[in-house]
Amino acid sequence: MMKFDLHVHTNLSYDSQMTSDELVEAARRAGLSGVATCDHNAFRSHRPRDNFFIIPSCEFSTDVGHLLVFFMKEHINENLSRDEYGRFYWRDICRAAHEQGALVFYAHPFAPPRPHNKALYEQIDGIEVFNSRVVHSRLRSANKRALELCRKHNLPFSAGSDAHCPGEVGTSYWECDLPESAMNEPDFEEKLKSALLSRRGRVWCGCASPGVVLRCKRYGYKVERLYGKYIKTLFALIYLGIKYPFAKKENGKYVEVYKEERK
Numbered sequence: 001m002m003k004f005d006l007h008v009h010t011n012l013s014y015d016s017q018m019t020s021d022e023l024v025e026a027a028r029r030a031g032l033s034g035v036a037t038c039d040h041n042a043f044r045s046h047r048p049r050d051n052f053f054i055i056p057s058c059e060f061s062t063d064v065g066h067l068l069v070f071f072m073k074e075h076i077n078e079n080l081s082r083d084e085y086g087r088f089y090w091r092d093i094c095r096a097a098h099e100q101g102a103l104v105f106y107a108h109p110f111a112p113p114r115p116h117n118k119a120l121y122e123q124i125d126g127i128e129v130f131n132s133r134v135v136h137s138r139l140r141s142a143n144k145r146a147l148e149l150c151r152k153h154n155l156p157f158s159a160g161s162d163a164h165c166p167g168e169v170g171t172s173y174w175e176c177d178l179p180e181s182a183m184n185e186p187d188f189e190e191k192l193k194s195a196l197l198s199r200r201g202r203v204w205c206g207c208a209s210p211g212v213v214l215r216c217k218r219y220g221y222k223v224e225r226l227y228g229k230y231i232k233t234l235f236a237l238i239y240l241g242i243k244y245p246f247a248k249k250e251n252g253k254y255v256e257v258y259k260e261e262r263k
Helices: 020-029 090-099 118-122 142-153 180-184 188-197 210-221 227-243
Strands: 002-008 034-037 053-056 058-062 065-070 103-106 126-131 157-160 173-176 202-204
Touching: 002 020, 002 053, 002 065, 002 126, 002 157, 002 180, 020 034, 053 188, 058 090, 065 090, 090 103, 103 188, 126 142, 157 202, 173 188, 180 188
Parallel strands: 002 034, 034 053, 103 126, 126 157
Antiparallel strands: 002 173, 058 065, 065 103, 157 173, 173 202
């Protein structure tokens, strides 16, 4: 079995200070086989690690929301146009991603709520059905609705922590049946890609405690000195800490909130 957190950030994102080394260390502690680094509109390749695989990825802000592009070979946004809000056009991202053999997944499609373009589901490769950070938001039904959307369109699925600091890494992840030994095979990336598209993986869902999320918010936004956002987050998480006091971890082991598996 291999476990991948398919949505994490590093200090290449404006709202994270987590280095690649800190990310890998946290992921190993969580028992992960690898991660997908999905920095905001930014891409970089990572040096190979022993027995750990980093999927080169990116989270693009588009006119329909955020799109995760997995298995990138090079940056794709340098020559793409943007709308008046600085967002890319989703059709351009899908086209450019597929030209280099990458996969496009719709990230947290209902957080925040937005009008959905039916043509989008004919172009993307899958949907993120669980995002750990959504749990600590006002949009608590967003993950459930994302799963329903994925089933409706019969698309492949992914899950990720949306981690911006080490304490969040691995709180949710996607698991597949590839053996750990497959990582040493020359065609491993293609096998992993096929597994993600097969619709036969499992999604393990959880979230960090409100306190961890608060520390992560402060840790990330300190770069931008967005103290207003920090104070807002503080009050929100005090409320969440009272209403939802339990993290989805017990004795260091993950609790299965739900498991999505298709034969």
